[in-house]
Amino acid sequence: MTDAAELERRTREFLAAHPPAGTDRLAFLRARFDAGLAWVHFPEGLGGLGAPRSLQAVVDTALEAAGAPDNDPRRIGIGLGMAAPTILAYGTEEQKRRFLRPLWTGEEVWCQLFSEPGAGSDLAALGTRAVREGDTWVVDGQKVWTSSAHLARWAILIARTDPDVPKHRGITYFVCDMTDPGVEVRPLRQITGEAEFNEVFLTGVRLPDSHRLGEVGDGWRVAQTTLNNERVAIGGMRLPREGGMIGPVSRTWRARPELRTHDLHQRLLTLWVEAEVARLTGERLRQQLVAGQPGPEGAGMKLAFARLNQEISGLEVELLGEEGLLYDDWTMRRPEHVDFTGREAGYRYLRSKGNSIEGGTSEVLLNIVAERVLGLPAEPRTDKDVAWKDLAR
Numbered sequence: 001m002t003d004a005a006e007l008e009r010r011t012r013e014f015l016a017a018h019p020p021a022g023t024d025r026l027a028f029l030r031a032r033f034d035a036g037l038a039w040v041h042f043p044e045g046l047g048g049l050g051a052p053r054s055l056q057a058v059v060d061t062a063l064e065a066a067g068a069p070d071n072d073p074r075r076i077g078i079g080l081g082m083a084a085p086t087i088l089a090y091g092t093e094e095q096k097r098r099f100l101r102p103l104w105t106g107e108e109v110w111c112q113l114f115s116e117p118g119a120g121s122d123l124a125a126l127g128t129r130a131v132r133e134g135d136t137w138v139v140d141g142q143k144v145w146t147s148s149a150h151l152a153r154w155a156i157l158i159a160r161t162d163p164d165v166p167k168h169r170g171i172t173y174f175v176c177d178m179t180d181p182g183v184e185v186r187p188l189r190q191i192t193g194e195a196e197f198n199e200v201f202l203t204g205v206r207l208p209d210s211h212r213l214g215e216v217g218d219g220w221r222v223a224q225t226t227l228n229n230e231r232v233a234i235g236g237m238r239l240p241r242e243g244g245m246i247g248p249v250s251r252t253w254r255a256r257p258e259l260r261t262h263d264l265h266q267r268l269l270t271l272w273v274e275a276e277v278a279r280l281t282g283e284r285l286r287q288q289l290v291a292g293q294p295g296p297e298g299a300g301m302k303l304a305f306a307r308l309n310q311e312i313s314g315l316e317v318e319l320l321g322e323e324g325l326l327y328d329d330w331t332m333r334r335p336e337h338v339d340f341t342g343r344e345a346g347y348r349y350l351r352s353k354g355n356s357i358e359g360g361t362s363e364v365l366l367n368i369v370a371e372r373v374l375g376l377p378a379e380p381r382t383d384k385d386v387a388w389k390d391l392a393r
Contacts, residue, residue, distance in 0.1 A: 002040070002051035004058050010049075011037060011062045020068040029071055029105040037063075038104045042088060046100050054287065071106045074337035078148055079103040079110035083156050085229045090173070090214045090222050099154070099175070111152035112230075113143040113176060113200055114223070118393065120145070121361050123158075124167045124220060125391065128202060130159035130174065137161075137174065137212070139182075139205040145358065149185045149198035150334050152178045156226060157207075158219045163389040170388055171219035175211040182206075192350045193330035196338060230359050231298035232285065239279050245309050245348060246275040248341055249316040259319050268319075271312050278304045296372035299365040306355035306362055309340075313349040320345055 014035050018028055032038055033047045037059050042048025073080055080103070087099055102108040119126040128141025139159055149155070155176040162170035176183070182205040187195030214222040242250050253260065253268060282301055317324035327346040340348055356362040370376040383391055 002049050002055070004055055007037075007040065007049075007051065007055050007058045008062065010035065011059050015063070015066050015068070020063075020066055025069045026105060026107070028069055030101070032063075032068075033101050033104055039084075042100075046088070046096055047104055071104060072337075074339075075148075075151075076103070076106045076109055077337070078112050078152075079108070079154075081232070082112060082226045082230045083110045083154070086156065086173075086213065086222060086226045087175075089225050092210075094210070095175070095213070103154075108153040109148055109151045111146050111149045111155045111178070111198075111200075112226070113146060113149075113155045113157040113202075114226075115145045116142060117144055121364050123223075124171065125388070125393075126158060126160060126171065127393075128157075128159045129163075130161050130172060130207070132161070132209075135209045137172075137207045137209065139174075139176070139202045139207060141202050143200040143202070144197075145188070146185075146198045146200050147196060147358070148336075149178065149200050150187065150195075151336060154178060155200075156213075158223050160388065161219075162217055164387050165217070166385055167383065167388045167391065168220045169217060171223070172216050173213045173219035173222040174207050175213065176202075176205065176207060177211075180205055180207075187332075187334060189332060190351075191353065192347060193332060195332060195334045227360065228296070228298055231302040231365070238282070238286065241276065241279070242272075243279070244275065245312040245316075245340060245352070246272055248345070248348070249312055249319060252316065252319060256319075259321065264315065264319055267315055271308065271315060274304075275308055275312070278308060296368050299360065299368040300373065302359055303362055303365045303369065306352075309348075309352040309355045313345070313352045316345045317349045324349070 014032065014037060018031050020028060023031075036044055036047065036049040038047035040049050040051040040056050040059060041053035043050055071080075084100060084103055087096055091099070099108075103110060113128075114123060114126075116126050116128060126141075128139065128143065130137040130139045137159075139157070141159065143157075146155075155178055157174045157176040158171050159174065160170050161172040164170070178185070182203040184201040184203070186199045186201070188197040188199055189195045190197065249268065250272065278301070281304070285297055285301055324345050326344065327350075328344055338351065340351065360368075367379065371378050
């Protein structure tokens with residue numbers, strides 16, 4: 001059983017053999033993965049040591065203190081937070097060994113082909129079709145709101161493989177090569193001016209059956225692993241006190257006393273307390289993850305994340321007055337990651353509007369909390385036993 005002392009020893013030995021100052025960044029990351037210090041709770045040979053998840057902080061703290069490079073987690077967040085745990089849970093040994101190492105080192109970026117123009121909140125109604133031809137699946141359809149598709153080599157994809165059964169039972173989960181013929185990525189320009197999201201069109205894309213995750217028709221269950229991890233990744237990220245959106249407005253408040261009013265003071269105090277409660281609740285949720293896979297509680301964290309970001313950014317714009325209306329750059333660009341705290345208040349205000357949509361709409365997440373956390377009766381569902389092909393669209 002690996003404990004904290006053993007991890008500290010392994011990390012010291014690793015740093016001695018691979019000094020950060022004298023080791024190429026990619027070579028360092030690959031060696032860290034091979035040493036089992038990437039995500040210590042993963043199995044040996046797959047970047048981990050089979051240690052408790054809570055001990056990851058022991059490794060991260062020691063490497064950070066030594067000036068070690070990280071794997072740019074904001075750029076590869078979809079791979080780390082969504083694809084990796086799903087591959088670990090449902091992938092074959094060959095799939096795990098092929099995908100996990102370059103995913104963690106950032107050599108291969110991932111995106112998520114789930115939402116569709118007619119299947120966003122009701123994701124199980126998706127219409128992208130995958131038809132089997134021997135050992136190959138031919139995929140046709142359209143996906144939308146796809147972050148990082150313009151950067152991605154791989155995608156996690158759900159498609160309908162059986163239209164003759166109810167919608168949740170006819171879905172299969174695949175890994176899609178974004179460089180394959182028939183994959184077209186188009187930018188979606190947002191209110192911020194950026195095109196961080198994309199549309200993805202799939203026309204006759206041929207996927208080998210070896211790129212299927214889980215059983216045929218079991219894609220909805222596999223997708224729940226992805227979605228539960230996604231909500232924790234978005235809403236339960238580790239932050240220091242005054243980390244995230246509450247930080248910039250708090251610093252402005254201290255530095256600009258001429259902007260203060262009694263009403264703004266009361267609102268800031270309330271939001272500061274709520275942000276701190278959310279931060280500590282996220283820490284508690286991460287501790288619960290040590291005992292198993294994330295559950296529906298992550299939906300509550302993601303709900304709080306979206307609401308707080310929108311309220312805090314609105315307060316910041318009000319506090320700054322006319323300055324809050326300024327915006328530095330409307331240039332159309334396709335960024336590698338979202339930077340909530342590195343730009344001005346106007347950007348934060350506009351970008352936070354998407355927080356209640358991405359990663360599951362707030363309306364859907366409220367249902368999840370009501371039904372799966374609070375145990376309230378489920379909403380009536382008239383399409384539960386109706387074949388997908390017979391649904392009104």
